[in-house]
Amino acid sequence: MSAPAPSMYSPAAKATAEKLGLKMGRANLEAFADTVLSLARADRNVLVVTSDSRGSGKLGPFGQSLPKQIVEVGIAEQNLVGVAAGLASCGKTVFAVSPACFLTARAFEQIKNDVAYSDNPVVLVGISAGVSYGALGTTHHSLHDFAALRAVNNIEIIAPADNAETVAAVRYAAAARCPVYLRFGKSPLYDLPASPAPITQAHVLRDGREVAFLATGETVIHALLAAAHLEESAGLKCRVVSLASVKPLDVAAVLAAARECLAVVTAEEHMVNGGLGEAVGTLLARHGVTARFDLAGIPDEYTVTGSQADIFRHYGLTMEGLAATATALLR
Amino acid sequence: MLSLPQLAQKSLLYRKEVLRRVRQAGAGHTGGSLSCVDILNVLYNRILRITPASRLDPARDRYIQSKGHSVEALFVVLADRGFFAATELDALGQYRSHFVGHPTRQVPGVEQNTGALGHGLPLAVGTAIAGKLDDASYRVFTLLGDGELAEGSNWEGALAGAHYKLDNLTVIIDCNTLQISGRTRDVMNHEPLAEKWSAFGWAVRNVNGHDFNELISALEQPLEPGRPSVVIARTVKGKGVSFMEDVGRWHHGVPSDDEYARAFAELDAALAELEGGAA
Numbered sequence: 001m002s003a004p005a006p007s008m009y010s011p012a013a014k015a016t017a018e019k020l021g022l023k024m025g026r027a028n029l030e031a032f033a034d035t036v037l038s039l040a041r042a043d044r045n046v047l048v049v050t051s052d053s054r055g056s057g058k059l060g061p062f063g064q065s066l067p068k069q070i071v072e073v074g075i076a077e078q079n080l081v082g083v084a085a086g087l088a089s090c091g092k093t094v095f096a097v098s099p100a101c102f103l104t105a106r107a108f109e110q111i112k113n114d115v116a117y118s119d120n121p122v123v124l125v126g127i128s129a130g131v132s133y134g135a136l137g138t139t140h141h142s143l144h145d146f147a148a149l150r151a152v153n154n155i156e157i158i159a160p161a162d163n164a165e166t167v168a169a170v171r172y173a174a175a176a177r178c179p180v181y182l183r184f185g186k187s188p189l190y191d192l193p194a195s196p197a198p199i200t201q202a203h204v205l206r207d208g209r210e211v212a213f214l215a216t217g218e219t220v221i222h223a224l225l226a227a228a229h230l231e232e233s234a235g236l237k238c239r240v241v242s243l244a245s246v247k248p249l250d251v252a253a254v255l256a257a258a259r260e261c262l263a264v265v266t267a268e269e270h271m272v273n274g275g276l277g278e279a280v281g282t283l284l285a286r287h288g289v290t291a292r293f294d295l296a297g298i299p300d301e302y303t304v305t306g307s308q309a310d311i312f313r314h315y316g317l318t319m320e321g322l323a324a325t326a327t328a329l330l331r
Numbered sequence: 332m333l334s335l336p337q338l339a340q341k342s343l344l345y346r347k348e349v350l351r352r353v354r355q356a357g358a359g360h361t362g363g364s365l366s367c368v369d370i371l372n373v374l375y376n377r378i379l380r381i382t383p384a385s386r387l388d389p390a391r392d393r394y395i396q397s398k399g400h401s402v403e404a405l406f407v408v409l410a411d412r413g414f415f416a417a418t419e420l421d422a423l424g425q426y427r428s429h430f431v432g433h434p435t436r437q438v439p440g441v442e443q444n445t446g447a448l449g450h451g452l453p454l455a456v457g458t459a460i461a462g463k464l465d466d467a468s469y470r471v472f473t474l475l476g477d478g479e480l481a482e483g484s485n486w487e488g489a490l491a492g493a494h495y496k497l498d499n500l501t502v503i504i505d506c507n508t509l510q511i512s513g514r515t516r517d518v519m520n521h522e523p524l525a526e527k528w529s530a531f532g533w534a535v536r537n538v539n540g541h542d543f544n545e546l547i548s549a550l551e552q553p554l555e556p557g558r559p560s561v562v563i564a565r566t567v568k569g570k571g572v573s574f575m576e577d578v579g580r581w582h583h584g585v586p587s588d589d590e591y592a593r594a595f596a597e598l599d600a601a602l603a604e605l606e607g608g609a610a
Contacts, residue, residue: 047464071460074494079453079487086457089443090465091389109447110484114454118436118444 005134006309008187009225013319016225016232017190025191028184028218029127031163033058035170036095040069046093046174047071051080056186057097057127077102081110085120093123093174100126100142100183101133108148115179116154123173124181129159130218130269131298132185134308143298145183146246147274155179157247158199159217159268162192165244168199183217185269187308190221192242200245202253208237211326212257215267216243216276219296219317223267226322238326246276251283258284263292263329267322269312272297292329296322333376336605338543341411342372343602346571348407348417350594354585356403356424358432362568362581364404366507366540367474370564371408373546374472383413386440392469393458395442397451398476398505399433400583406430406438414440449482451475452502456491459500459559470553474503478510481519486531492559493532501550501560502533505540507568511582528561540564572597 009017025031040046040062048054049071054063063070071087073079077098084096096103103126104111115122126145133140149157158173158180160166166184173180195203205220206227213223220242227238239261241253246268258264264284266277277295284291296316304314312318316325333341345368353359375381379392396405403423410417415438422428429437433446443454455473462469475485492500506524508515516522525535534554538545546564554560568582569575572594586594 068464073487073491076487076490078449078484079456079491082450082453082484082488083457083460083491085443086454086459087461088457089454090458090461092461092464110450110453113444113447114450120443 005187006307008309008312008318010318010320013225016228016319020224020228022190022192025163025189027186027188028160028163028166029058029186031166032125032170032182032184033062035167037062037065039171039174040066043093044069045091047087047095049073049080049084049087049094049096051075051077051098051102053098053127056099059097077106078110081107081122081124082114084122085110085114085118088120088122095123095125097125097127099140100129100145101140104142104145104148111149111155112152116152119154119178121177121179124179126181126183128186129183130185131303131308131311132187134311135306137305138303141303143271143303145181146268146270146276149181150247150274150279155181156245157181157183158244159183159246160199160244161217161220161242162189164191164194165199165203165242169244172199185218187218189218192221192224200248202250203242203244204239204253205242206238206240208239209261210236210238211263211265211329212239212241212261213265213267213322213326214241214243214254214257214276214280216246217269219267219269222312222318223322225319226326229319229323230326234327243276246279249279249283254280254283255287255289258289258291261291263326265294265296265322265326265329267296267317269317270297271300273300294325294329296325335543338372338376340602340605341376342369343571343598343605345372345404345407345411347595347598349403350586350591352403352407352420352423354591355421357585358424358583359403359585360400360583362509362575363398363401363476363505363507365570365572365575366566366568367398367401367505368404368408369541369543370474370503370505370546371404373543373550375408375412377547378550379472380469383439386414390467390469393442393455393471395445395451395455395458395471395473396434397445397448397473398479399445402432402434405434405441409438409440448476448479449484452485452488452492455500456488456495456497459492459497460495462499463495463497469499471500472503474505476510477504477506477508477521478515478518480504480521489528489531489533496557497559498553498556501553501562503562503564505566506563507566509568509577509579509582513579524563532558533561534558535561535563537563537565540566541570
């Protein structure tokens with residue numbers, strides 16, 4: 001694992017980011033690890049539970065600083081979630097940290113029953129989510145987690161788009177009275193323009209009336225670059241909305257985007273079945289809002305092999321791909 | 332705290348109430364409720380430091396029923412202990428009732444929503460770790476079925492219980508040897524059970540799960556410092572009703588009018604015999 005990961009950004013995308021004045025931040029994973037450590041230093045009831053995931057969760061410093069506040073269960077995700085729920089039932093603020101692929105599939109029944117149904121407010125942290133593991137293949141991808149957890153009552157789903165959203169999401173989840181699933185990757189991300197809105201609400205990063213990009217998680221930056229690119233290359237003014245909270249959705253922001261713009265494109269690092277795009281499409285249909293509409297995500301097929309960057313490019317989740325989807329809708 | 336004769340009488344009354352509630356609801360896991368009711372009787376009337384008033388006290392003992400399908404036994408015992416009025420059980424299985432066919436925390440005294448098997452032990456491990464972190468003196472108990480032991484998550488929890496030296500944790504196995512499709516040894520053999528748990532690092536005690544003395548002795552203290560305890564309770568499915576005892580079809584089943592009358596006659600005769608013996 002010594003070769004640097006292929007860049008998620010084409011030279012043109014990097015140039016666009018530079019024109020927007022965006023600075024490259026860190027991986028959300030690192031912002032998470034720092035935030036949870038500072039929360040735990042301030043409160044000994046804040047615990048991290050890991051399933052041999054302290055290295056991949058960047059929790060080495062946490063374990064060294066606060067060894068009594070980290071509970072290791074070994075490679076046993078079902079036990080991870082059950083133990084976390086038991087700890088939460090005793091008043092602990094618990095972050096259960098494991099790769100999203102294993103956490104939300106192997107331990108799905110524990111999430112459904114022990115966390116959500118029993119109302120034990122665990123913070124489930126799905127690291128290396130989506131196709132972060134790239135060439136490691138489908139066993140390590142989590143393209144089902146939004147869909148699976150959207151079908152579970154009493155759990156919120158948050159996919160932060162940058163480091164600031166991650167910090168806000170971790171702090172929000174720690175204080176939340178209900179279970180929360182946080183989901184992010186491990187690639188460095190550009191810092192986005194700051195938003196005063198709480199993490200549970202939409203962050204409108206750029207306004208416009210042509211195409212609204214409704215994106216979540218680590219596709220948001222690519223949507224922002226696509227909007228800037230479309231304005232520069234075609235004079236189109238597009239709106240970019242970060243919907244970190246996939247569940248519950250910011251209904252007002254979604255409806256406003258569809259009512260005020262000519263077209264809507266959703267973007268997510270998830271299979272198009274059951275994810276953000278279907279949630280948005282259903283919401284619009286139920287409110288009688290018609291808009292030209294397309295979903296960007298991973299289709300229902302054997303996922304193409306390659307790095308995370310390759311997979312994003314292949315399925316049109318990069319600046320160029322999202323701009324092309326938007327342009328096609330306006331034809 | 333109930334004496335041994337009082338416990339014996341209480342179990343007979345619990346058995347009658349379990350049958351009455353199953354019949355009234357028109358559904359229920361009769362056999363498994365009857366196999367574990369003596370265990371629940373001993374827990375709630377002799378062992379657990381929990382009352383309706385302390386049910387949310389952080390210092391309370393915890394009981395998590397992993398074999399959630401034996402909910403009728405749990406509800407009957409909780410009602411008897413005053414966690415809610417027994418008349419509330421009239422709503423068992425009814426529209427909008429929180430008395431559903433598996434335990435839920437909507438019912439006072441229920442610690443966790445169980446019913447899917449293999450969940451109680453990991454929950455109990457987390458609860459016991461919290462107790463250790465807080466230097467709390469509470470104990471954590473969980474009741475597993477023997478058929479349930481085929482769920483792999485139990486063995487993940489068993490590893491963790493020993494790894495963290497959770498001597499505040501006790502697993503009780505209601506070893507009634509029957510599950511829905513037959514003898515547990517034929518469906519998926521888990522014997523030798525004591526050796527397995529011992530190899531996992533647990534302190535093990537085999538008891539007759541219908542012998543109050545043996546149950547009390549195994550449960551009143553952790554078996555060994557520095558290790559979690561497992562009490563393997565050898566039980567009889569359908570215990571207390573002759574034609575239900577050790578008969579697979581009573582895994583779930585509602586007695587007919589005739590069966591109900593015969594069961595009550597047997598249990599009433601046993602009660603009369605107890606009273607006669609006491610007189």
